[in-house]
Amino acid sequence: MFATVSLSASDDTNHSSTDPQTLLKSHWPIKITIISVLGAMITLGNIAVIMVISSSVSGWSRNSRYFLLSLTGADSAFGLIITPLNLCVSLMKDYSDGPDFLCHIVAFFNATVYSTCMYTLATISLERYIAVFYPLVYSSLMTRRRTLLLIGFAWCFPPILLVPISFPNGIIEVHFSTASLVCNPSYSTNVGYSIALICFIFFPCSIVMTYANLCLWLAAKRQRVKMRTQHLGRLNRPNVAARVLVPVMTVYYTCWTPCMATIIYNAISGRQVPEWMEFVVVWLPTSNGFLNCIFYFWINLSFRRKFYMLFHRLCLTVCPDVAKALGCTDSLQPGIWDNNNSIPERSSSVSSTCTLITLADDTSF
Incomplete structure (x- = not known):
């Protein structure tokens, strides 16, 4: 979801060079460049992810791949739908124009993709929790x-909640914001609906993610202390839980909390936030689509190995001479790089989460 800003037209008929709208539009080239770079990073990162998880990855179960494909689809929508749509609107729409059908549709897609991403992150955390704490009944x-069904819920429930945004002259207004270059719902025009959206989307997802990841972190910490005690301090293994779970939750709250706080502030007070603050809080959640590629995929050793293997094969196929000059060869040792088909599917969680508890195999990360 996007934070909103209500830009009121100046009552002064003499528009000078210091007109706030003129100043806002003078910053458009910088903002468009930032949005374009962000969209390109998200798209390229998720293309690489899709290349890898479209085939099997060692240590990832079938269910894990389904959830990760869902997350990749939601993240890819940031770069393939959200960024192009809002850039087109910012180039086509004049700030003096009032709300229209196109703006309502764009605002609906913005809110839907953002909400779907949060629900998908919550379902991944739930699956991870079940895999670690209930391994015997996981299957x-x-x-x-x-x-x-969980994936379908994450994709279908948000549009049902947000469909009123798509109707002009409906229960909530939508305006184009020259500060954030998006079509924003004016949440102050319907405070009850705005607060309800946050209560049904952000808070439940945050509670599920926080509880699941906190339990995983505490369990991993207890196991780490136990293993140190058993080995009389001789065991010095890396703190995998802190290296994975803490960044995941830190990035989540850093990206989403400012946006949600701004929505609440604007809905209750009806006041606008400063220009650049609005731009940052509106587009900051989008960066989560790129950071997810790092914390959910690139930190995993099996994923990196599979990506390098596919990248080498692609280079050898497209430009064999250049690939060989760069050191890419055909001898990738399939037993090491691609042993996925020889390992039966096990009821593990995403990114070999069970290693967060057992810490038995450091090479899983």
Whole structure:
């Protein structure tokens, strides 16, 4: 969801060079450049992710791949839908124009993609929690049907909540913001609906993610202390839990909390926030689509190995001479790089989460 800003037209008929709208538009080239670079980073990062998880990755179960594909799809929508749509609107729409049907549709897509991403992150945390704390019944709890139902809920429930935004002259107004270059719902025009959206989207997802990841971190910490005690301090393994779970939650709250706080502030007070503050809080959640590629994928050793293998094969196929000059060869040792088909699917969580508890295999990360 996007924070909103209500820009009121000046009552002064003499528009001088210091007109706030003129100053806002003077910053457009910088903002458009930032948005374009962000969109390109998100798109390229998620293309690489799709290349890898479209095939099997060692240590990732079938359910994990489904959830990760769902997350990649939601993140890719940031770069393939949100960024182009809002850039087109910012170039086509004049700030003096009032709300229109196009703006309502764009605002609906913005809010839907943002909400779907949050729900997808919550479902991944839930699946990770079940895999670690209920390994013996994981297969019966997380069946293929239930996995697909959870993914379907993450994608279908947000549009149902947000469909009123798509109707002009509906229960909530939408205006184009020259500060953030997006079509924003004016949440102050319907405070009850605005607060309800946050209560049904942000708070539930945050509670699920916080509880699941906190339990995982505490369990990993207890296991780490236990292993140190058993080995009389001789064991010096890396703190995998802190290296994975803490950044995931830190990035989540850093990206989403300012946006949600701004929505609440604007809905209750009806006041605008400073120009650049609005731009940052509106587009900061989008960066989560790129950072997810790092914390959910690139930090995993199996993922990196599979990506290097696919990248080498692609280079050898497209430009064999250049690839060989750069050191890419055909001898990738399939037993090391691609042993996915020889390992039966196990009921593990995303990114070999069970290693957060057992810490038995440092090479999983």
